[in-house]
Amino acid sequence: MNVWIAIGLTAVGCYLVKLLGLLVPAGTLERPLVQRLATLLPVALLAALTAQQTFGAGDAVVLDARAAGLAAAAVALVLRAPFLVVVGAAVAVTAGVRALGW
Amino acid sequence: MLALLKRTGPGRRGRRTIADVAEQTAPPVIRDGTPAKPDAAVVRDALGVGVAVGLSGFAFGVTSAGSGLSVLQTCVLSLLVFTGASQFALVGALAAGGNPFTAAAGAFFLGTRNAFYGLRLSQLLAVPKAVRPVAAHWVIDETTAVALAQPSRRAARIGFTVTGLTLYVLWNATTLLGALGAEAIGDTAAWGLDAAGPAVFLALLAPMLKSATERATAGIAVLLGLGLLPVLPAGVPVLAAALAAPAVLWAQGRRAAATAGRERDSR
Numbered sequence: 055m056n057v058w059i060a061i062g063l064t065a066v067g068c069y070l071v072k073l074l075g076l077l078v079p080a081g082t083l084e085r086p087l088v089q090r091l092a093t094l095l096p097v098a099l100l101a102a103l104t105a106q107q108t109f110g111a112g113d114a115v116v117l118d119a120r121a122a123g124l125a126a127a128a129v130a131l132v133l134r135a136p137f138l139v140v141v142g143a144a145v146a147v148t149a150g151v152r153a154l155g156w
Numbered sequence: 157m158l159a160l161l162k163r164t165g166p167g168r169r170g171r172r173t174i175a176d177v178a179e180q181t182a183p184p185v186i187r188d189g190t191p192a193k194p195d196a197a198v199v200r201d202a203l204g205v206g207v208a209v210g211l212s213g214f215a216f217g218v219t220s221a222g223s224g225l226s227v228l229q230t231c232v233l234s235l236l237v238f239t240g241a242s243q244f245a246l247v248g249a250l251a252a253g254g255n256p257f258t259a260a261a262g263a264f265f266l267g268t269r270n271a272f273y274g275l276r277l278s279q280l281l282a283v284p285k286a287v288r289p290v291a292a293h294w295v296i297d298e299t300t301a302v303a304l305a306q307p308s309r310r311a312a313r314i315g316f317t318v319t320g321l322t323l324y325v326l327w328n329a330t331t332l333l334g335a336l337g338a339e340a341i342g343d344t345a346a347w348g349l350d351a352a353g354p355a356v357f358l359a360l361l362a363p364m365l366k367s368a369t370e371r372a373t374a375g376i377a378v379l380l381g382l383g384l385l386p387v388l389p390a391g392v393p394v395l396a397a398a399l400a401a402p403a404v405l406w407a408q409g410r411r412a413a414a415t416a417g418r419e420r421d422s423r
Contacts, residue, residue, distance in 0.1 A: 057229055060256035064246050065236035067260065068267035072239075073292040075274020076283060082275075087405070092272050093364075094373050094401035099266050100241065100361040101374035102381030102397030107248050107354040113386050123351035124358060131362045137208065141215050144355030149348030 119156055123148030198311045202318035205298050209240075210326025215352045216243055217334020222344030223251035227335040234331035238324065239296050241360055242267045244353050245394075254391025262394045273300035280304065280312050294320030369404060376400035 108124045109115050126147035130140040213234060220230040225247055233243050242263035249259035274295045277283070280303060283291050294316070303316040338344050365371050377400040384393035 056256045057225060057250060060246060060250060060259045061229060061233055061236075063256065063260035064233070064242060064263040064267075067264040068237050068239055068242050068270070069293065071264070071268050071271045072274055072295040073289060075271035075276075075295060076278045076288045076292050078275065084275075089272070090405060091401055092269055094370065094404065095398060096241070096266060096269050097361065097364050097370050097373045098377035098398045098400040099245070099262065099394065100357045100364070101377040101400075102394050103245055103248060103262075104354045104357040104361060105378040105381050106252070106385065106394065107357065108351075109382055110252065110385055112253065113390070115382050115385055119348070120351045120354065123348060124354055127351075127355040127358050131359060137359055138212060138215075140359045141212070141352050141355045144351040145348040147348070148351035149346070152346065152348060 119148045119151040122151045122156075193307050193311045195311070195314055198306060198314045199318050201305070202302050202315045203322055205302055206319045206322025207326060209298050210323045211330055212240070212356070213327035213330035214334040214337075215356060216240065216247075216327075217331040217336075218338045218344060218349050219244060219334075219353045219356075220247040220331075221335040221338035222349050223247040225250070225335075227332070227339065230335040231328065231332055234328045237263070237267075238293060238327070239267050239270060240327075241357070244356055248353050249391045249394065252390045255389070258389070258391030258395060262391060265395070265398055269297075270295050273297070276300065277303060277316065280309065281316060282309065291316075291320075294324065296323075298323055369408065373400045373404045376403065 104124070108120050109117065111118075123144040123146075127140050127144035130143040135143070216234065217230055220233065220243070221227060225233075230247075233246065237243050237246070245266050246259055246263040249262055250256075254262075274292065277291075277295060277300060278288075281291075299316050299319045302319040303312040306312040306315045338349070341347060341349075344350060361374065365374060377397040380400060381393050381397040384396050388396065
């Protein structure tokens with residue numbers, strides 16, 4: 055039930071912000087500070103999510119196979135690999151390191 | 157997905173991201189009088205982005221089902237939320253044991269950037285009032301990038317529609333396949349599939365780290381996100397880490413004010 059509540063809230067919230075952009079008069083959200091905050095907010099959220107889903111285990115911070123996978127993804131990104139290759143590299147290296155028993 | 161656009165989509169212009177394109181095209185220049193880009197070329201651009209990104213719904217399906225959501229829940233997310241980063245964030249937060257409200261809040265904040273895309277698109281596409289509630293569902297990173305890269309309103313409308321339709325159909329189809337695949341596999345962690353989520357986030361984040369401001373924000377957010385993990389309830393540390401954004405802007409504002417003050421004094 056909790057999962058459905060989360061899905062419902064996210065669906066409604068994400069749809070309404072999309073619609074908001076199409077409905078509000080031009081200029082309303084054009085203030086420089088608002089624009090810069092809107093650019094930086096995803097940076098902060100994505101960075102925190104990347105770190106937590108790589109190093110988080112419940113409420114603990116751990117170093118495991120996922121870190122190797124993320125490093126592989128970072129290398130792929132530096133090499134300008136396509137999106138699916140980046141994700142594939144992370145998955146393959148994580149599985150490989152885990153298979154080695156780390 | 158932004159990262160992907162840089163290479164395959166019409167958004168490819170050096171290291172620019174959608175946010176750049178959005179900033180630099182304000183207000184959008186509509187040149188309906190200029191020689192038009194052939195419709196076929198626009199459709200080709202749009203299909204390229206739509207197909208490549210659409211296929212990555214597979215990664216979402218696998219991650220979501222691997223996080224413990226049912227196939228139905230996973231598919232409803234792709235059908236109704238349809239903005240990748242928010243979907244990944246939500247299932248990640250739920251898997252970590254976050255309550256539905258903090259989990260949804262994180263996904264929602266990630267989705268707020270779409271409001272700014274919509275603002276650009278409503279001027280560029282001149283969407284009729286009756287169509288807006290439908291068009292809104294497709295206002296995401298990829299459709300915005302394709303539409304903003306077109307030379308005319310006609311091309312922008314074609315680009316938006318073709319990208320949106322291709323991406324919507326493929327993203328949902330591959331979500332279903334991924335979710336079914338994950339159920340068949342069983343232990344997704346043994347296959348390293350729990351690394352797909354963070355890799356997606358990293359791929360989205362990388363092209364955004366253009367200047368010291370973005371890198372400082374990301375660094376502080378990582379410290380807050382990990383440092384608060386042991387002390388705050390699940391899901392809350394990510395929201396706290398979002399405060400890195402206003403904090404960096406505030407610090408910058410103060411430094412700018414101090415510099416201006418010194419210049420005044422020296423005169």
